[in-house]
Amino acid sequence: MARKPPSFEEALTELEQLVERMEQGNLPLEESLKLFERGIELTRTCQKSLQDAEQKVQILLEENSLPTLKPFRDEP
Structure with a gap:
């Protein structure tokens, strides 16, 4: 039986x-x-978990007609 991948926190x-x-x-x-x-x-x-979470947030924002996420940029 395949081992379940760890949660993000684990x-x-x-x-x-x-x-x-x-x-x-x-x-x-x-x-x-x-x-x-x-x-x-x-x-x-961890990267996959974060990407999945970001996609969920994006979907929820779009479903509720809220502004979408913008890429983060460091300010000079």
Whole structure:
């Protein structure tokens, strides 16, 4: 049976823990690579969750005739 992907919060928590472990700098190379791979997977999970949430917000705004979202820009 396939494992259910983690929620956004679970993925973010695990990612933070991985970063903390890797920043200690005392892991063997092979383990560091495995953790890095897992970190990439978790990052993709978080990005997908955020994109899905943004789409839901956009749909709700459109359904209720509210102004749509505009891309965020840093002000100089």
